[in-house]
Amino acid sequence: MKELEEITFQTLTNNEDIQIGYSDNDIIVVDSIQRFAEISAAHVSMNAIAICTQGKVQGSMNGQQIELHQNQVAIIPQNITVTDVMISPDFDLKGLFLTNSILQSFLREKMNIWNEMMFIKRYHIITITEEDILFYTHFYDMITLAISKGMDNPYHTDIVQSLLRSAILALCGAMKQKLSLATDHHIKTSDNHFQRFLDLLHSTEIKHRTVETYASDLCISPKYLTAICKKNSGKTANEWITEHVLEDIRYYLRHTDLSIKQICDRLGFPNSSFFGKYVKDHFGVTPLEFRNS
Structure with a gap:
């Protein structure tokens, strides 16, 4: 490490x-x-x-x-x-x-x-x-x-x-x-909600939450949140969440000495078994194997 x-x-x-x-x-x-x-x-x-x-x-x-x-x-x-x-x-x-x-x-x-x-x-x-x-x-x-x-x-x-x-x-x-943005433009409501979602996602310590939870924090529906994410970035809200959760997992496994259980708790997973399955599904290896790779 x-x-x-x-x-x-x-x-x-x-x-x-x-x-x-x-x-x-x-x-x-x-x-x-x-x-x-x-x-x-x-x-x-x-x-x-x-x-x-x-x-x-x-x-x-x-x-x-x-x-x-x-x-x-x-x-x-x-x-x-x-x-x-x-x-x-x-x-x-x-x-x-x-x-x-x-x-x-x-x-x-x-x-x-x-x-x-x-x-x-x-x-x-x-x-x-x-x-x-x-x-x-x-x-x-x-x-x-x-x-x-x-x-x-x-x-x-x-x-x-x-x-x-x-x-x-x-x-x-x-x-x-x-970014080739020629002129200032009025921010549409959907764009504003997307920016608020990004701000929320980047400032939230526990990012492993459902689309419904993020949508509730923004006072909009999950379907609308997914739609505006797709419109503004080409990715769904769930893809944004997953991407940032995986970045946090990489950081904690590769660059800290926290135990698997401590990382699981810090990132908001319900238990170590669920966390291990999540890591295996996305990285193809167990958390310990990923840490030691």
Whole structure:
């Protein structure tokens, strides 16, 4: 089993080897993260936006191969497992880590662009043009100035968060261009329900629940939830749920020392026998065999 580094709010702020430029209850700005040259696998519990400032890094994000070069941005949703990390000797990056609540507060109705980028299209890398580099460099300098010079201002946190929100909105615009969304459009009710379903699915610790349960949380019928999922993504609600449950199973079996019974309980399965059958049906092996493979 690969040793997995947990990247959480606490591990980032409490590590002396990581250069923290700013932190509050919802945001961490990392000035340098060269220390992660030593990490081959990590579980990232917060949403992260990372700009490669030099060198390159490659790895696997929940099984999807990615490669990040200088002047590229990696966008990572919360609770992602990154494995098989390999970096160049000169690799470094600047990172922004955000809780889900502050990200939703920043993006508001534009959260649908983030969700489509991350969870439907699964695009995680954006290349920055020379013009973009200049734009974000000026933005970073302004944020750095606000952080260092405005500590005594009673609205210090609001000022920094406003600047960060503006930068993230600019990045969201780049996402929209990548998704070939020509213009802003009014979000239809069905699309809005689909986005709410994705938000609920990604923020729920126990994802192994019925379509009926998710539909009830959204105050819509199970049939309607399945229909809007199929319309917006080509996958049914049950397929979305299963996909995310399997990602959690992979993580807990491959990268934690929790017992099979503990994993079964944590993921909301009624008993170990049912959990074992579920794993066998989807992976073709028992939980123990999958863990040891």
